[in-house]
Amino acid sequence: MPLTNDTVVSVQDVSKIFGPAATGLRALDSVSVDIRRNEFFTLLGPSGCGKTTLLRMIAGFEVPTSGAIFLEDQDITVIPPFKRPVNTVFQSYALFPHLTVSQNIAFGLEMLGRPKSEITATVKEMLDLVRMDEMADRLPAQLSGGQQQRVALARAIAPRPSVLLLDEPLSALDLKLRKQMQIELKRMQTDTGITFIFVTHDQEEALTMSDRIAVMSAGNILQIGSPHEIYNHPANRFVAGFIGESNFLSGTVTEAGRGDARPVTVRLSGGREVEAAAAAGETPAGEVSLAIRPEQIIIRKAGEAAVVPGVVANAVYFGTDVHCYITTDAGETVVARVAPDSLGRASYAIGETVGIDFMPGALRIVGN
Structure with missing residues (x-):
């Protein structure tokens, strides 16, 4: 069927079963997704969710x-x-260990029968792109892991494919280098205008680089959206828990609103009523789960007005912030991120009675 002007890859109702149809492993279950031209699109999910299987089918390695x-x-x-x-x-x-950086980049172009002048010009362009001009004559054994990764990227980009597929290419790098390469990958995608389809289980990689993310679980795509949409408006509890950190509170809907009129009124397990957002088109009822990010929780000192009373159970220092673990009066544990004092300590002592508030609009209903 004809694709829309901005769609380069369209996956339509695709399933994949390894083994007999009745008893085999269902790796993908009727997955559909349109990937746009010139975008950085990420398939994100835990091991075994089907993301690599989907990538391999786009590549042609699986049918x-x-x-x-x-x-x-x-x-x-x-x-x-x-x-x-x-x-x-x-x-x-x-990489071919007996070929130099330039020869590795040129290899695919030579196999395609491109003219020598075009190959020379393209290799130079790719060396500039990955910032390795000075290493053109080195062998792979003389390169660091990050440098080898850049050569592999340059070799793959050189023939100007319509789509570049990346199967967790940063997983073997150390943390600092991986963060650097995240920025470099996005720069390369922007500079070349090639559609990148990236597979990872690392939520930070997905949030850092992607134009859009498809969150997968058990062979299904649960939500597709921009990093901002996925993080701030998760479609369900799995997405809320997998992307970043979330606290989950139990409650019962007391006023569901009408149509798209939000927020919904929910009575928490401790008896307090709060307002929460629901997904567009949904009318929650009965018992629900509420999600809220640690950075969206406000801790009040004892005696200050707060929605939920609790006690500080622990405080863990992370450098840029302190994670305070608070046990609410309903027995639920929530984590709040707070700035440390000048000595790097939490402003709240273990065992201290506190109150919890929520930033306006932060609570979100993510399922029953």
């Missing part, structure tokens, strides 16, 4: 059990990998 995949208006569902205008960067860099 769907049912459904179809379109690339640039062409049905590529059963087209072999070497006939697809996509390239893949894996966790292992797979």
Whole structure:
């Protein structure tokens, strides 16, 4: 079927079962998603959720059990990998150890039969892109892990594929280098205008680099949206818990509102009533779970007006902030992030009676 002008990859009702249809492993369950032209799109989820299987089917390394995949208006569902205008960067860099950086980058272009002048110009362009001009004549063994990763990226980008697929390519790097490469990857995607489809289980990577994120679990896509939408408006409890940190409180809806009139009134387990947001089009009823981020909780001193009373059970120093663990009067534990004092200590002592407030609009209903 024809794709819209801004869609480059369309996955339509795709399922994948490994083994017999009745008893095999269902890795993907009727997944549909449209990926836009020139965007950084991330498939995010825990191990075994189906994200790598979906990436491999776009690459052509796996064939769907049912459904179809379109690339640039062409049905590529059963087209072999070497006939697809996509390239893949894996966790292992797979560089040719006997070839220099320049020769590794040029290899794919040579296999495609590109003119020598074009290859020379493209290699120079790629070296500039990954900022490795001075290392053009080095062998892979003479490079650091981060430098090898850049060469692998340059080699994959050089033929100008319509789509670049990246299967957790930063997982082998140390934390500091991984953070640097996150910024570099987004810069490369912006500079080249190529659609990047990135697979990761690391929520920070997804939030840092992505234009849009698809959160996956058990072979399904649970929510697609911008990092801001996914973080601040999670569709359900799984998304709220997987992306960043969330506190969950139990309550009962006492006034659901009408149509899109929000907020919803919820009575917490301790008896206090609060206002919470619900997803558009939903009318919650009965018992619900509320999610709130640690940075959206306000701690009040004893005697100050607060929604929920509690006691500080623990305080953990993280450098930039202190995580205060508070046990509410209903027996639930919530975590609040607060700024440390000048000596790096929490402003609240363990065992201290406090009150909890919530930033306006921060509470969100994420399921029953």
